[in-house]
Amino acid sequence: MDKLQLLKKVQRVQDIFPWYKQLLADNGLDKKDINSLLQLPLITSELLEQHYYSGTLPFEPREHVTSYRTSGTSSLRRKTIYYSAEDEQHYLDLKSELFQHILHPLTRTTALSDMGTGHAANTALTVFERIGIKADSIAYQQPIEQHLERLRETRPHILYTMPSILDRLLSASVDDPASYGVQHIILVGEIASPAWLESVAERMQLAEENITDTYGSIEIGTIAYYSHERGRYLFVEGIEAEGLPVEVLFPEMEPLNDQESVLVLTSQSRDLFPALRYVTYDIVRDLQPIFVQGQWRQSFKALVRRIGSELKHGEKISVYDIEDVVYRYLKDASVKIHVQSNRLTVHIDSANKDPLIYEQIKLELLDRIPEIGMMIRGGILSAMRVIPSEITFDKSVLKHKRVFYD
Numbered sequence: 164m165d166k167l168q169l170l171k172k173v174q175r176v177q178d179i180f181p182w183y184k185q186l187l188a189d190n191g192l193d194k195k196d197i198n199s200l201l202q203l204p205l206i207t208s209e210l211l212e213q214h215y216y217s218g219t220l221p222f223e224p225r226e227h228v229t230s231y232r233t234s235g236t237s238s239l240r241r242k243t244i245y246y247s248a249e250d251e252q253h254y255l256d257l258k259s260e261l262f263q264h265i266l267h268p269l270t271r272t273t274a275l276s277d278m279g280t281g282h283a284a285n286t287a288l289t290v291f292e293r294i295g296i297k298a299d300s301i302a303y304q305q306p307i308e309q310h311l312e313r314l315r316e317t318r319p320h321i322l323y324t325m326p327s328i329l330d331r332l333l334s335a336s337v338d339d340p341a342s343y344g345v346q347h348i349i350l351v352g353e354i355a356s357p358a359w360l361e362s363v364a365e366r367m368q369l370a371e372e373n374i375t376d377t378y379g380s381i382e383i384g385t386i387a388y389y390s391h392e393r394g395r396y397l398f399v400e401g402i403e404a405e406g407l408p409v410e411v412l413f414p415e416m417e418p419l420n421d422q423e424s425v426l427v428l429t430s431q432s433r434d435l436f437p438a439l440r441y442v443t444y445d446i447v448r449d450l451q452p453i454f455v456q457g458q459w460r461q462s463f464k465a466l467v468r469r470i471g472s473e474l475k476h477g478e479k480i481s482v483y484d485i486e487d488v489v490y491r492y493l494k495d496a497s498v499k500i501h502v503q504s505n506r507l508t509v510h511i512d513s514a515n516k517d518p519l520i521y522e523q524i525k526l527e528l529l530d531r532i533p534e535i536g537m538m539i540r541g542g543i544l545s546a547m548r549v550i551p552s553e554i555t556f557d558k559s560v561l562k563h564k565r566v567f568y569d
Contacts, residue, residue: 164403164431169200172429176437179222182214183437200403200429206441207412215437216242222435231282231381244381245435246282253432254384255286257399259293261388262349265375266294271320271346274298277310277328279562282381283351287323296321303328307335318344325352326359327563331556333366334497334512341368348374353564354466354483358490365494378466383430383438387463393453395462403429404461405440406450409470412442416470422449425470426463444469480566484532485509492520497554503569505545507535510552525549 164172173194177184187194190204197203215221227248232241246254263269274291276298278284284300291298298321301313310332314322322345324332329350333340345367355376364371372391379385387396398404406424409416419425426445430438449464467483482500489498489511497512509528511521525547529536538544556563 164200164429166198168431170194170197172431172439173197173203175434176439179435180214180437183439186210200440201405203440205407205412205427206437206439208442208444211437221245228435231285232280233381244282247434250384250432250434250436251286253401254282255289255293257401258286258290258385261377261385261399262290263294265349265377265388266296266321266347269295272296273317273319274321274323275313275317275319276300277303277313277322277324277332279303279325279328279352282384283379291321291323298323307331311336311338314343314345320344320346321349322347323349323351325562326350326355327353327556329363330497330563333363334554340366343367345369346373350374350376351379353562354468354486355564356465356483356487356490358487362490362494362496380443382436382441383428383433383443386428390462393455393462395449395453395464396447396466397455398461401431402461403431404450404463406447407442409446412444413470419446422464423447423467424450426450426466446470480507480535481532482564482566485528486564488524488527488531492524499552499554499556499563499567500565501567501569502544507544507547509547509549510554511549512552512554516551521549521551 177194186204192202222245225247229246229251231244231246233244272295274296276284276287276291277300278287280303288298288300299313299317299319301310314332315338329348346369348363348367348369360374360376361371364374375391376389377385378387378396383402385399386402387398389395390397405427407427409419409425412425423446426443426447428438428441428443445466446468447463447466451462452459453462465483468481480500480502485500486498489496489509493511493513493515495513499510501508501510509524511524528549529547535544535547539546
């Protein structure tokens with residue numbers, strides 16, 4: 164983002180959200196003195212709670228505004244996010260372009276959207292229609308048997324879904340999952356570890372490059388996608404990404420592992436959200452620019468977990484790393500990570516109940532995620548168990564790839 168683009172973005176945010184001008188003044192900044200994005204204050208959750216999520220409309224009333232609700236998975240409270248007509252148009256344009264790129268060449272003609280609620284679910288059929296693909300959808304509230312029946316009936320070339328929903332489909336299917344005829348899976352909404360993706364590809368009899376993970380948020384929209392060619396996530400056009408040490412946000416926290424940073428995003432096009440150094444609280448690994456087709460593109464290796472005081476000590480427990488270990492041993496497994504009375508339990512639902520495998524998984528987890536061992540030694544966690552279990556999930560809870568607390 165050059166200086167002219169930056170100043171234009173700052174002015175636009177000030178025009179829509181007058182509190183931002185005061186925020187700059189409080190930080191000793193005048194617009195004419197701004198030369199770099201890094202001079203600007205961070206848009207933290209505290210600021211958004213005060214000015215955006217307050218329950219009242221955070222800008223002057225206007226026409227053609229659409230509102231969406233967050234899932235409430237991380238904060239335990241659903242929040243409202245607003246999109247202008249321009250936001251919606253840009254979202255559809257960008258996502259259509261991305262799907263065309265992912266699915267190139269466009270030889271597949273049918274799709275099934277099996278999503279939750281929210282922006283991605285509400286716009287999925289429109290996006291597919293724009294690129295010439297006939298799409299159908301099913302509401303996530305329907306019994307899992309109806310989801311499987313829809314797969315059997317429609318045999319879609321493309322399945323657009325979330326990792327948690329795909330887990331449920333694979334666990335509940337009595338048929339060979341490959342028999343549904345899916346040729347490409349596009350994922351969004353949750354962390355997807357390499358070993359889990361490999362297990363899905365094996366069970367669906369797909370080449371790994373025919374499963375594409377995408378990363379987005381309701382606040383920003385589409386953010387990045389996994390490039391199989393590069394082996395990394397690439398940010399989409401119009402997104403500026405930077406990584407912060409965790410101590411900048413939480414001085415009391417220990418530094419992150421090497422190559423890990425908290426992702427901060429700026430969207431050049433987002434309108435009715437102050438997407439100017441917005442702190443996502445997502446931790447990414449190996450954030451760095453790479454050279455792609457003659458230009459530098461910001462990228463990262465993996466999205467591993469989320470931090471935040473509202474997540475208790477979950478910021479140290481990486482769902483990404485736990486699943487990556489489990490699925491290398493048990494490819495047919497379902498996994499639920501549970502903390503109760505300071506005890507961490509990794510529940511694994513698999514046909515294989517060999518206790519030696521579960522002990523090996525536990526030992527590798529302690530080696531792979533030393534923070535867990537540190538929390539046990541420090542008394543934050545009393546112990547860790549890895550046990551065979553029959554896993555059931557609350558159907559009202561959409562995202563399961565997270566740490567559950569009692």
